[in-house]
Amino acid sequence: MARQMMMVLMAVVAALCLASVCAARPAANPYTVEGRVYCDTCRAGFETSATTYIQDAKVRVECYNRRTHELVFTAEGTTDSTGAYKIFIKEDQGDRVCDAVLVDSPKPNCKLADPGRDRSRVILNSDNGMTSRRRFANSLGFFKDQPLAACAQLLQQYQLSEDEN
Numbered sequence: 001m002a003r004q005m006m007m008v009l010m011a012v013v014a015a016l017c018l019a020s021v022c023a024a025r026p027a028a029n030p031y032t033v034e035g036r037v038y039c040d041t042c043r044a045g046f047e048t049s050a051t052t053y054i055q056d057a058k059v060r061v062e063c064y065n066r067r068t069h070e071l072v073f074t075a076e077g078t079t080d081s082t083g084a085y086k087i088f089i090k091e092d093q094g095d096r097v098c099d100a101v102l103v104d105s106p107k108p109n110c111k112l113a114d115p116g117r118d119r120s121r122v123i124l125n126s127d128n129g130m131t132s133r134r135r136f137a138n139s140l141g142f143f144k145d146q147p148l149a150a151c152a153q154l155l156q157q158y159q160l161s162e163d164e165n
Contacts, residue, residue: 031089031124033061035100035137037079039110041144042151045117050154051141053083054110058103059140061087063096063124072096076103093124100137109145117141 037057041050056078063073073096077087087100099119105111120137123130 030092030126030133031135032133033077033087033089033100033122033124033135033137035059035085035120036083036139037085037102037105038083038139038141039105039107039144040114040117040141041110041148042154043143043147044151044155044158045114045141047139047141048151048154048158050148050151053079054105054107054142055079055081055083056106057083057085057142059085059087060101060103061089061098061122061124062101063093063098066095066097073098089124092126094127096124098122098124100140102140102142105142107142110142112143112145114141114143 037054037059038047039052039054040046040048041052042048058076058078060074060076062071064070065072073093075087075089077085079085099121101119102113117138117140120140122135122137124135
């Protein structure tokens with residue numbers, strides 16, 4: 001009887017040890033990074049009612065080692081007809097620092113990345129209280145070479161016109 005109890009106890013301990021090891025390993029294929037890419041037709045530095053969204057723009061998720069700043073992971077995606085992208089990330093990135101980053105615009109007159117909107121931080125680990133595996137990056141933008149003629153009036157609505165007194 002004592003021998004059977006010892007066997008049961010050993011099986012329970014082994015199961016608990018195995019469960020703790022499995023819980024420490026990151027899940028496979030857990031995250032989707034989603035966002036949009038736009039052409040800032042007014043060169044305002046943010047989305048406006050004149051903004052257009054870019055099909056076939058390239059976006060990359062880059063993850064860096066927090067201590068050494070070495071690039072350790074990348075994944076790329078392309079936008080659809082609405083300027084939206086989804087990039088699938090196969091595993092939890094742990095303590096790494098990750099950003100969604102603009103790579104390229106197919107529009108010849110809208111290729112200059114907006115320095116304030118060329119990347120967006122995304123958290124790709126499960127140690128933060130977020131239960132969803134979907135991660136939403138802020139919109140990323142390229143500047144149009146020349147602003148549209150209607151932009152001056154549009155930006156006055158935002159009180160951002162350069163001609164303000």
